[in-house]
Amino acid sequence: KAGVTQTPRYLIKTRGQQVTLSCSPISGHRSVSWYQQTPGQGLQFLFEYFSETQRNKGNFPGRFSGRQFSNSRSEMNVSTLELGDSALYLCASSLAVGEKLFFGSGTQLSVL
């Protein structure tokens, strides 16, 4: 069974640009969550989607947004990139809300 797939694996952008990251969950998983991981702040929750609806949102500015499609695939978008947005962005899927999360390998975003 394929795991959580995130694309691209690495991304380099400049300040002010926007970026879209993609996540394909494990087949049959309907819940997708996004986390930001940095050396200083660790893993921080961005948002969670279930059946195309955002169920929960973390304390990030409105520049961070996401969506989920009918096939459970998800995308997150960051607009007007700042240097501090450089991080590993992790997507996780689960069968249902409250179940254990399965993480992808992440997208390493560098903002120059």
Add this chain to the structure above:
Amino acid sequence: EDQVTQSPEALRLQEGESSSLNCSYTVSGLRGLFWYRQDPGKGPEFLFTLYSAGEEKEKERLKATLTKKESFLHITAPKPEDSATYLCAVQAHSEYGNKLVFGAGTILRVKS
């Protein structure tokens, strides 16, 4: 506010030298406590979920325990392949679902 504190930040062990990692937490209504392992360049890998005080779970050389205020991850006779960052996370009761609050992690290095 939900909080998770892990100690120590880093731990160096000789192969075969058993030890424990600590995760203390404050949460309004614990729904579950999760342990993950993360290798460099990869996403976290699920190890255990604990739901109530007194619960214990084991997997190979790892054993996780839970009290009302903290959890321990006991590593018995570790091997070099156990080297990784171990993350603890709590999930609080919420109508909004699956948000996990992570600790900063413990970096474990096992030398042969």
